[in-house]
Amino acid sequence: MMVDYVDANRQEFGVEPICAVLQFSSSTYYAAKSRVPSARSLRDAVWLPIILTLWMANYEVYGVRKMWKAMGRAGHTDIGRDQVGRLMAELGIQGVQKRLTRRTTVPDASADRHPDLVDRQFTADRPNALWVTDLTLSLVDLDTSNGPDLRVILSPKPPAADDWYGFDDDAVELGRLKGNRGTQTYDVPDGLDVTTFASVVIWCERFSVGFGGAPLR
Numbered sequence: 189m190m191v192d193y194v195d196a197n198r199q200e201f202g203v204e205p206i207c208a209v210l211q212f213s214s215s216t217y218y219a220a221k222s223r224v225p226s227a228r229s230l231r232d233a234v235w236l237p238i239i240l241t242l243w244m245a246n247y248e249v250y251g252v253r254k255m256w257k258a259m260g261r262a263g264h265t266d267i268g269r270d271q272v273g274r275l276m277a278e279l280g281i282q283g284v285q286k287r288l289t290r291r292t293t294v295p296d297a298s299a300d301r302h303p304d305l306v307d308r309q310f311t312a313d314r315p316n317a318l319w320v321t322d323l324t325l326s327l328v329d330l331d332t333s334n335g336p337d338l339r340v341i342l343s344p345k346p347p348a349a350d351d352w353y354g355f356d357d358d359a360v361e362l363g364r365l366k367g368n369r370g371t372q373t374y375d376v377p378d379g380l381d382v383t384t385f386a387s388v389v390i391w392c393e394r395f396s397v398g399f400g401g402a403p404l405r
Contacts, residue, residue, distance in 0.1 A: 251283025
């Protein structure tokens, strides 16, 4: 890889300056350029066009196993299956698979996309001025009482010993509580400045009472 990079840029910068920047000995580069090709590379140079021609002759559908069999039928019995696979990978060719590839996600073209609020400018002159990732709230090892219609609330009000579960009108709901035990995550709305919030509250909407709370960390 280093030798290829030097070859690609030597006309513009020269070999020694490139090697100095890469901390790569120029003598190593010259030794690699003058080294006699190995027996394997010489064999590969013979096999590569044969494999490509035979693969194209079979409608470009053969994979490694069938290509190896086809090589044998063509009289090339001194090449192994693994070698055929390695050379096909080097050529960038592969067989056509009958089975369908597994798709874990089906994209919805009509779904809303997150807006580009920073016009692709990902620089900032101070901390917390620019957030460039989707934020989530994680409740780690949660253990609280169960109840009806429980919600997860972000509150700007810091927790206090005498009013641990309260929040004010500037609070933001993240959704229904997913469970009263274990670790769980909740998406934070786009554009929400999380630095203005101090605590998270588990709130019972039906009875207007807090079931638990903790400072944000």
